[in-house]
Amino acid sequence: MLRTRLTILYQLVIKGGVLLFCLFGPTNIHATPTTLDPHQLSTAICGACHQDIFAQWQSSMHAQSTALSDPVHGGIYKEVVGSPTTEGITLKGAYPVCLNCHAPNAALVTKTKLDDANYHEGVSCVTCHTAKHFKGIFDDKGAVLFGIQTYLLSNTHLQSPSGRYLAPELDATHPFPMEPNQTMLRTSQVCVGCHSQFHVLASEPNTQPTPTCQSCHMPKINESTHHAIAGGHSEVMIKRAVIVTLETQAEGKTLKTQVHLQNILPHYFPDGSPLRNAYLKLTAYSKEGQLVWHNFQSFPPVDTDDPQAFLSLIVVNETGDVQPILPHQITEKDIRSDTRLRPYEKRTLRYEITADNITVIRAELIYNLLPYDVINKFTELTGDLTNPVVAGMAEIRF
Numbered sequence: 010m011l012r013t014r015l016t017i018l019y020q021l022v023i024k025g026g027v028l029l030f031c032l033f034g035p036t037n038i039h040a041t042p043t044t045l046d047p048h049q050l051s052t053a054i055c056g057a058c059h060q061d062i063f064a065q066w067q068s069s070m071h072a073q074s075t076a077l078s079d080p081v082h083g084g085i086y087k088e089v090v091g092s093p094t095t096e097g098i099t100l101k102g103a104y105p106v107c108l109n110c111h112a113p114n115a116a117l118v119t120k121t122k123l124d125d126a127n128y129h130e131g132v133s134c135v136t137c138h139t140a141k142h143f144k145g146i147f148d149d150k151g152a153v154l155f156g157i158q159t160y161l162l163s164n165t166h167l168q169s170p171s172g173r174y175l176a177p178e179l180d181a182t183h184p185f186p187m188e189p190n191q192t193m194l195r196t197s198q199v200c201v202g203c204h205s206q207f208h209v210l211a212s213e214p215n216t217q218p219t220p221t222c223q224s225c226h227m228p229k230i231n232e233s234t235h236h237a238i239a240g241g242h243s244e245v246m247i248k249r250a251v252i253v254t255l256e257t258q259a260e261g262k263t264l265k266t267q268v269h270l271q272n273i274l275p276h277y278f279p280d281g282s283p284l285r286n287a288y289l290k291l292t293a294y295s296k297e298g299q300l301v302w303h304n305f306q307s308f309p310p311v312d313t314d315d316p317q318a319f320l321s322l323i324v325v326n327e328t329g330d331v332q333p334i335l336p337h338q339i340t341e342k343d344i345r346s347d348t349r350l351r352p353y354e355k356r357t358l359r360y361e362i363t364a365d366n367i368t369v370i371r372a373e374l375i376y377n378l379l380p381y382d383v384i385n386k387f388t389e390l391t392g393d394l395t396n397p398v399v400a401g402m403a404e405i406r407f
């Protein structure tokens with residue numbers, strides 16, 4: 010089906026040679042495709058044929074990774090770097106490091122005015138599909154490389170799983186030259202150049218967990234690789250990260266209660282930016298349904314109430330202030346505390362619950378994309394970014 014549709018489109022676009030021209034203006038792809046630098050291509054050109062993948066990508070945070078589209082990154086970028094629509098802005102006197110990951114097409118040509126060309130497209134088709142070789146996250150002298158700096162990018166050939174000759178029955182090749190590269194596209198290498206900073210400490214820089222990132226984040230659906238690459242913005246993903254179980258024994262008037270949290274992922278929970286955080290909410294109810302015991306005094310909870318219940322990474326700068334972003338390799342000295350669940354970790358939290366007439370004990374693991382101070386700061390954020398999500402829960406009834 011897909012193949013037939015793509016083949017028909019291919020005939021329309023390449024043989025007919027009109028559709029792209031009409032849709033996107035005078036691109037010169039028909040003339041001498043091999044001389045085009047693929048990084049200048051707009052995703053819309055790929056999307057004209059790869060419609061489903063294009064729609065999935067558009068819904069992803071990769072398509073919204075620049076300061077023009079992501080309200081959270083945008084808010085912080087404007088504060089620490091400057092306007093994303095101005096050319097020549099710098100961070101600490103240098104080209105803003107952020108753009109190597111958040112706006113790769115702009116970073117390739119060291120531009121900062123993101124409303125030009127295809128710079129606003131964020132992590133686009135050509136970012137991943139031109140990554141030819143992963144160099145690692147340190148250069149020869151031991152300095153940290155960021156995002157696209159970690160890759161050798163091809164200026165001539167798209168990288169694809171098979172690089173196969175397209176539509177042999179038409180004696181046709183892909184409209185843009187392609188070469189096979191499964192070492193890149195079928196392993197975590199295509200992800201860790203931008204993501205490893207958030208996963209691993211400097212002592213284990215090139216660790217790549219197995220299974221590969223793609224096996225969970227890019228499942229094959231109807232023979233096609235799903236490109237929505239969901240994460241913290243997806244409730245479905247959040248609910249598949251941690252197993253929550255609950256045990257309790259009565260000792261006199263006290264219910265000795267244990268909550269077990271088991272991370273079933275090969276990476277941290279919560280993973281990603283240090284903005285992500287989670288906490289365990291433990292509550293007990295009477296027969297009448299009244300709340301008779303809880304592990305927090307107030308809501309939103311404060312970590313001093315029940316420190317063991319908080320799962321977060323707190324990163325500080327040289328002067329000890331909390332940093333919401335990590336534009337560098339994390340080392341031990343940058344970390345004030347890290348209470349996230351480590352890969353595959355099983356952790357037990359212990360409580361003594363004392364109250365009369367308890368009939369229900371409920372444990373809920375609550376996930377937040379953003380901490381409360383960030384939510385309060387950027388007041389225009391929508392509910393899908395600010396509402397807590399239940400990542401897992403367990404309940405015992407007596």
Ligand code: HEC
Pocket residue numbers: 011012015016018019022023047050054055056057058059134135138167168169170171172173175183184185
């Ligand atoms: C004129 C239509 C057309 C355009 C434009 C186009 N493609 Fe394709 N592409 C195809 C067809 C047809 C296939 C074969 C699909 C199949 O057989 O399932 C293909 C296959 C691919 C493959 C997989 C090759 C493999 O190894 O299996 C990749 C990756 C790819 N295209 C990326 C891109 C990117 C990135 C762009 C934009 C720069 C793009 N394509 C633009 C038609 C197009």
Ligand code: HEC
Pocket residue numbers: 070071073074075079082109110111113132136137156157199200201202203204222223226227238239240241242243
């Ligand atoms: C060029 C750098 C780059 C590459 C390569 C890259 N990413 Fe990302 N990724 C980002 C950036 C930047 C964001 C954050 C976007 C934002 O929130 O502003 C992101 C966001 C994500 C998210 C979060 C989605 C959400 O809902 O918040 C996931 C999951 C993810 N990437 C997985 C992957 C996987 C898997 C791969 C490899 C197949 C990959 N990334 C390759 C830069 C990259």
Ligand code: HEC
Pocket residue numbers: 052055056059062063066071132133134135136137138170194195199223227232233234235236238
């Ligand atoms: C974050 C990196 C990333 C981005 C962005 C990305 N791709 Fe892919 N793409 C991959 C990976 C990885 C695979 C191979 C997965 C595999 O074979 O296991 C792939 C596979 C493909 C394939 C092969 C067919 C299939 O279903 O497996 C096509 C076609 C394709 N991508 C087109 C696109 C287009 C078009 C865009 C932009 C709209 C895009 N990709 C954006 C990483 C990316």
Ligand code: HEC
Pocket residue numbers: 197200201204217218219220221222223224225226239240241242246247249250273274275276277278279280281282285
């Ligand atoms: C076994 C499945 C699995 C594998 C393998 C996996 N992940 Fe995840 N990932 C998840 C789930 C489920 C979540 C949601 C829970 C969380 O945020 O920790 C997630 C979350 C994330 C996030 C956080 C998104 C956000 O919005 O903050 C990023 C980034 C991410 N993964 C990247 C990767 C990368 C890169 C790899 C490969 C090195 C990888 N993941 C491998 C399942 C997986």
Ligand code: HEC
Pocket residue numbers: 079081082083085086089105106107108109110111155156202203204206207240241280281282283284285334335336337378
């Ligand atoms: C090495 C690559 C890299 C660099 C450099 C980088 N980021 Fe990011 N950034 C990412 C990735 C990957 C994510 C997504 C992590 C996740 O899903 O939680 C992200 C997420 C974020 C988020 C959270 C977005 C959200 O939707 O909640 C903010 C804010 C942010 N970055 C700001 C910045 C700023 C500002 C800079 C520059 C000072 C910067 N980043 C530099 C890769 C990078």
